[in-house]
Amino acid sequence: MERLPEDRIEAGAAAPPRRTGVSRDGRAAAPPLLEAKLAVAPLPGAVVARPRLHTLLENGSAGPVTVVCAPAGWGKTTLLSSWYRAQDEDRSRAWLTLEPTDGGDRVWTYLHAAVSGAAPPGPPQAAVSPATTDRDFLDRLAVALARRPEPVTLVLDDFHQVDDPTVASGLDFLLRHSGDRLRLVIGGRTDPALALHRWRLSGELTEIRAAELAFTAAESAELLAAYGINLPLDQADELRVRTEGWPVGLRIATLTLSHHPDPVRFVDDFAGDDQGVADYLSEEVLAGLADEARDVLRRCAVADRLCGGLVDALTDRRDGEELLAVLERETGFVIALGTRPPAYRYHRMLADLLRAEQLRRPAEELLDLHRRAATWAAHRDLPAETLRHALAAGEWNRATGVLVDRWPDLVPYAPARPGVPAPPPPPPEAVRADPELALAYAVDRLDRTDPAAAADYLRLAERHEQLLSGPRRDRFTLITAALRLAWAQVAGEVPEVLAAAARLRALAQPPGGAAGQATVDLRARAIARTAAGAAQLGAGDLAAAETELAGALADAQRAGLARTVLACTSRLALVRAVRGELTVAERDARSAVATTGDPAGSAPVDHGHAYLALAVVALHRDRPADVETNLALAGSRVDQAREPAVAALTALVRAQLTRDRGDLPASYQLLLTGRAHLADQPRAGRLANWLLAAEADLCTAHGNLARSRELLLAPLDTATGPAEPLAVALARAYLQGGDVAAAARTLPAWSGPAGEPWLLPSRLEAGLLDALTARAAGDHRRAARALEEVLALAEPEGFRRVFTRSEPPARDLLAAHLDTGTAYWPLLRELISVGEEYAGRDGIGAQHLGGRDGDRRERGGRLTASVPGLGEPLTDRELTVLRYLQSILSNVEIASELSVSVNTVKTHVRNIYRKLDATRRREAVRRARELHLI
Numbered sequence: 001m002e003r004l005p006e007d008r009i010e011a012g013a014a015a016p017p018r019r020t021g022v023s024r025d026g027r028a029a030a031p032p033l034l035e036a037k038l039a040v041a042p043l044p045g046a047v048v049a050r051p052r053l054h055t056l057l058e059n060g061s062a063g064p065v066t067v068v069c070a071p072a073g074w075g076k077t078t079l080l081s082s083w084y085r086a087q088d089e090d091r092s093r094a095w096l097t098l099e100p101t102d103g104g105d106r107v108w109t110y111l112h113a114a115v116s117g118a119a120p121p122g123p124p125q126a127a128v129s130p131a132t133t134d135r136d137f138l139d140r141l142a143v144a145l146a147r148r149p150e151p152v153t154l155v156l157d158d159f160h161q162v163d164d165p166t167v168a169s170g171l172d173f174l175l176r177h178s179g180d181r182l183r184l185v186i187g188g189r190t191d192p193a194l195a196l197h198r199w200r201l202s203g204e205l206t207e208i209r210a211a212e213l214a215f216t217a218a219e220s221a222e223l224l225a226a227y228g229i230n231l232p233l234d235q236a237d238e239l240r241v242r243t244e245g246w247p248v249g250l251r252i253a254t255l256t257l258s259h260h261p262d263p264v265r266f267v268d269d270f271a272g273d274d275q276g277v278a279d280y281l282s283e284e285v286l287a288g289l290a291d292e293a294r295d296v297l298r299r300c301a302v303a304d305r306l307c308g309g310l311v312d313a314l315t316d317r318r319d320g321e322e323l324l325a326v327l328e329r330e331t332g333f334v335i336a337l338g339t340r341p342p343a344y345r346y347h348r349m350l351a352d353l354l355r356a357e358q359l360r361r362p363a364e365e366l367l368d369l370h371r372r373a374a375t376w377a378a379h380r381d382l383p384a385e386t387l388r389h390a391l392a393a394g395e396w397n398r399a400t401g402v403l404v405d406r407w408p409d410l411v412p413y414a415p416a417r418p419g420v421p422a423p424p425p426p427p428p429e430a431v432r433a434d435p436e437l438a439l440a441y442a443v444d445r446l447d448r449t450d451p452a453a454a455a456d457y458l459r460l461a462e463r464h465e466q467l468l469s470g471p472r473r474d475r476f477t478l479i480t481a482a483l484r485l486a487w488a489q490v491a492g493e494v495p496e497v498l499a500a501a502a503r504l505r506a507l508a509q510p511p512g513g514a515a516g517q518a519t520v521d522l523r524a525r526a527i528a529r530t531a532a533g534a535a536q537l538g539a540g541d542l543a544a545a546e547t548e549l550a551g552a553l554a555d556a557q558r559a560g561l562a563r564t565v566l567a568c569t570s571r572l573a574l575v576r577a578v579r580g581e582l583t584v585a586e587r588d589a590r591s592a593v594a595t596t597g598d599p600a601g602s603a604p605v606d607h608g609h610a611y612l613a614l615a616v617v618a619l620h621r622d623r624p625a626d627v628e629t630n631l632a633l634a635g636s637r638v639d640q641a642r643e644p645a646v647a648a649l650t651a652l653v654r655a656q657l658t659r660d661r662g663d664l665p666a667s668y669q670l671l672l673t674g675r676a677h678l679a680d681q682p683r684a685g686r687l688a689n690w691l692l693a694a695e696a697d698l699c700t701a702h703g704n705l706a707r708s709r710e711l712l713l714a715p716l717d718t719a720t721g722p723a724e725p726l727a728v729a730l731a732r733a734y735l736q737g738g739d740v741a742a743a744a745r746t747l748p749a750w751s752g753p754a755g756e757p758w759l760l761p762s763r764l765e766a767g768l769l770d771a772l773t774a775r776a777a778g779d780h781r782r783a784a785r786a787l788e789e790v791l792a793l794a795e796p797e798g799f800r801r802v803f804t805r806s807e808p809p810a811r812d813l814l815a816a817h818l819d820t821g822t823a824y825w826p827l828l829r830e831l832i833s834v835g836e837e838y839a840g841r842d843g844i845g846a847q848h849l850g851g852r853d854g855d856r857r858e859r860g861g862r863l864t865a866s867v868p869g870l871g872e873p874l875t876d877r878e879l880t881v882l883r884y885l886q887s888i889l890s891n892v893e894i895a896s897e898l899s900v901s902v903n904t905v906k907t908h909v910r911n912i913y914r915k916l917d918a919t920r921r922r923e924a925v926r927r928a929r930e931l932h933l934i
Contacts, residue, residue, distance in 0.1 A: 651691075755767075
């Protein structure tokens, strides 16, 4: 083999042109390179800007491996191409598109050409074995890469096309031995066979999958606008929901919408059986499957969720679990739900297509599948699934039997998920013979969030009530009342829900019965109280909601109603998170989230409020990534249209998170959205005041003190709920304007018994503001006492954000308090460290952490981009690590101080060396001091 021209790799010099045919020594010359493989992929006609994904790629490409993995049609190549084109021209980067014929030598040939811009070496000599030659080639390529002055980012698109295992092992070798000078960004339908676990454990792997590639509501609207389509916002979002954000599905719909005479009707009818979607799925997803596998997919489409046992029951197989795992890997449209034992669901578009195929089969086949599913669900004690499939199979006796025996487990608590089509209506004679059958159909329609159809079935059942007598009629009346309550929750307002709950509660405890006696139906009372508490929470009456839900939880636990216990626990966790009881809220929320039920059960599990509770806890503890994650998990599980106070709370949390990022206009819009949710909710006075106070605080932060006071003065006189948040916000505005006396007069008493009725978050804000006011008035002793009390209140629950996201005077107060003698020295040190990282270099706080104060505060955080002589800015975390490099601490000790892995510290150190053009620790520190970074 020719020697690798390492100098050309480093310098990017052009290689001599290659020729086909026969070389001078008689060996066959290598074929010419196909330039199309080395050219960045073209973009489709309309490309939606996706900065959130570009940021993920940009951050990921600073590490060794970034994987963009998703099924067909998720926009992997479009994303990679648009990001690649958006990079600076002088950045060292390369592109290589892979094909099924690529393997071994061919890949290394193109890879060399991609990273060097020069022709690769010739083919190996015949006397050298391929394995030896490949390793020799890779050794020299790794050495050449390591000598590069800067890393090269290589995009490998369509990596799933390569089935040669030596390619993955060779790339692993290059990553390990190229001195951090090779960064791989890999796009494909399946995970590359690299040692991803190693990079994942070290925190150096970035993964972008279908969940991230799915279009958001804003991106969907932008795509429609790019094609000149003007849909109402709810219809645009409905299109996104139907496609689950699948980019190709959205593009297919958009192309049709651009010339459709009735766009709104098109969206209502759009499904996976649309011709364009069906053709794509058939050719890209199903065509590569064996006929047997495709038949299994079609037969199993009668269920919302699948597990191995259900597949076996529907198909007479014995390898259902293994087959589902294979179909998940091969199609990407069979989606694992992350449960144990494993359960799966179809992507909505694929489910639509397969169910349309079922309808073209003999009717008896579909009935048989539902009978099988009902029998399997009954054996697994899944009443909702048993009822649904029994109705679809026409097994009336089984359906009414499930209703009568298990009705408390059938009352819906959470928004329904898209599922199998509704069963056809029963014949009139079946309802006359068994009126409970109409109630069973009402349950099915309520579970599908179809209140109109449910009301029709309830009226049909009540018309036949006179046919019943004795205990059967009493039971019928009780079940009907429970379903009327469920109907009010789906379709009615709070007064209707409370009235229906009172009626059910009266039936559960007839006159003459006393609490705790056998005459009380605990199941019915628990359901009634749960519905009342949920309605009060949705309306913003936290105190009433907590009382009802706590009582309902006790009844449900005594009655053994697992789903009702979950509904109460999830909502109580949210109430307690709002109250500031973070420890118990987190405990209960995590307990609720861990309650998954049967993985194959399709009944919605009531986790939404628990996830929102975890988001509130994470916000107060200043964990923004956890806030984002839990908000996303809560979003699809909470029916915010029917719970305006919950929607307003969600908007408030998002607004605070957005403000922390520095985007004040977006935060302001979110607060306006939250206040709009509460426009007709007189019970939500406390929450409305929080939103108004947050809006005023934004004005204060922006320097518009007059507007802040204008917002707060009148509402303080007419507040319909606790006014503490308004008073604290007004005092903050006065203090910001330098009127210390007005701030002191305005601030209510928060300490001791006077503050005990307050919610803890407001009390902490008031206490910190009181300390700042005292310090501004020169009373340092009172300021210290107030701050110590605030720390005593905050420390047990883990509050952080009230301190870490505060303005510079509060950070100065914390730093000064560190020297006065405090029982909370570790907590203060942590708060100062985190606050400094957010706000950049801060004088007093930096002294306590080994930094230098005063004249270089502006060098912190993202402002390092403006430092002369520094080409690429240091991130906040890199600045923190840089300060520790001044000390004698080892990387292990620095990792311990920062509570991160040693590998993460090593990555930051490597980036610091690269950005400061240093090779050793002492040199990096010297260079940083020259640039006034430390």
